Amino acid sequence: MHLSRTRRFQPTAHRHTAGDSFLTMSPEPVVIHLRRTLAAALLFFAVSLSCLILFGNFEHFRFFPSSHRFPNLPTVFPSQLNDADAASNEYPLEEILKEAAMEDKTVILTTLNEAWASPNSVIDLFLESFRIGYRTRRLLNHLVIIALDQRAFARCKVIHTYCFLLVSEDSDFHEEAYFMTSRYLKMMWRRIDFLRSVLEMGYNFVFTDADIMWFRDPFPQFHHDADFQIACDHFTGSSYDLENRPNGGFNFVKSNNRSIEFYKFWYSSQEVYPGYHDQDVLNFIKADPFITDIGLKMRFLDTANFGGLCEPSKDLNQVCTMHANCCYGMDSKLHDLRIMLQDWKYYLTLPPKLKRLSVISWRVPQECSIDSLQHQGSPEMSVEED
Structure with missing residues (x-):
């Protein structure tokens, strides 16, 4: 019995394991082996952790501009850029739209060129309005800025999340596009064609x-039954009235076959009305039988909610947006936009009782007016921005 127990625990050649060999080592080799094993384990852990951090955060960082990734990065001024700094799209438009879209696949789009991209210029006032507006800050998550030149694109990537460079081989849109000039017309029609592609x-x-300027969330004021709804320079009082004077600077369009066909028709109509911009052509075609044939539901937005310098919204309790339309020249536009923001900030400081009484109104237009356009000899009274 005693012999049997001895045989049971006596090691044999076929029962040797790594653990058995380790236990038979002298103390010094054991220490060396432990150190090497520990060093290898630490190296593996460090490499693994680095990979997890790098790839785990890639999705979070990929659409954020440099200032979001590195808060202390200085602002890049367009004048500091040169051809070597020329930027290009890192991601396809559809991928950017997918990232920015609301649950119902709605995005907010604006265009930007170098003239409006300078620090303390139009684009900065535009973004500021979202930040101080009522329930508008969150809408910045759904805004895509379409840059029309390299420098506007570079500035966009510094100040905003979603940017896309829309290049044009035959046109240079970096300078201020004065109303009704050849550059202005090309830019307006390029915009219509691009918007058609977004619908598609x-x-x-x-x-x-x-x-x-975005002062309130406009979505509650949109007409739910419309395919195409647009702001006005002058509103007659009825959202169905074709006598309204639409302004192409603000519209809400639903993607469907009707709206796509409408944008194709609108774009092709420039050949029928050469020398006119998109807004005037829309005025010509808004009653065309083709629009009735395709079944497009068109509505016009009340200037009480969607006002502008042509026809300001009278009640700050109702205003959603205010447009610096009917204005000629960058300096005039910037002056009145800043006054507009000041008026809104003052309104926000009022107690609720005084807000309800509508005790304040806009102090604009000041430097912007229809008269200033007439003095410049503009061929049409229905005007957008420069």
Whole structure:
């Protein structure tokens, strides 16, 4: 019995394991082996952790501009850029739209060129309005800025999350595009064609010029039954009245076959009305039988909610957006936009009782007016921004 127990625990050649060999080592090799094993384990852990951090955060960082990733990065001024700094799109438009879209595939779009991209210029006032507006800050998560030149794109990436460079081989849009000049017309029609492509991708959009201040969330004021709804320079009182004077700087369009066909028709109509911009052509075609044939539901937005310098919203309790339309020249536009923001900030300081009484009104237009356009010899009274 005693012999049997001895045989049971006596090691044999076929029962040797790594643990058995380790136990037979002298103390010094054991220490060396432990150190090497520990060093290898620490190296593996460090490499693994680095990979997890790098790839785990890639999705979070990929659409954020440099200032979001590195808060202390100085602002890049367009004048500091040169050809070597020329930027390009890192991601396809459809991927950017997908990231920015609301649950119902709606995005907010604006266009930007170098003239409006300078620090303390139009784009900065535009973004500020979202930040101080009522329930508008969150809408910045759904805004895509479409840059029309390299420098505007570079500035966009510093100040905003979603940017896309829309290049044009035959046109240079970096300078201020004065109303009704050849550059202005090309830029307006390029915009219509681009918006048609967004509809074809299946996205609804609110298009807004960057010289429109967003003071309230406009979505509750939109007409739910409309395919195409647009702001006005002059509103007659009825959202169905074709006598309204639409302004192409602000519209909400749902993606469907009707709206896509409408944008194709609108774009092709420039050949029928050469020398006119998109807004005037819309005025010509808004009653065309083709629109009735395709079944497009068109509505016009009340200037009480969607006002502008042509026809200001009278009640700050109702205003959603205010447009610096009917204005000629960058300096005039910036002056009145800043006054507009000051008026809104003052309104926000009022107690609720005084707000309800509508005790304040806009102090604009000041430097912007229809008269200033007439003095410049503009061929039409229905005007957008420069």
